[in-house]
Amino acid sequence: MEQLYVLFADDSAFMRIAYKRVLESHLGLRIVAMAGNGEEATK
Structure with a gap:
């Protein structure tokens, strides 16, 4: 199975x-990153 x-x-x-x-x-x-909001996620 492919890893997501x-x-x-x-x-x-x-x-x-x-x-x-x-x-x-x-x-x-597999969670590779977490962010507190959408803006932070795009950086």
């Missing part, structure tokens, strides 16, 4: 961590 790489943005640090755990453990995605 994800950049994840959410303004809540708690939700970023929670989503990262769920996405990596249940869906096999």
Whole structure:
């Protein structure tokens, strides 16, 4: 199966961590970066 790489943005640090755990453990995605908002994600 092909590995997917994800950049994840959410303004809540708690939700970023929670989503990262769920996405990596249940869906096999690899979170390569996280950002606090969309603007930060594009830098």
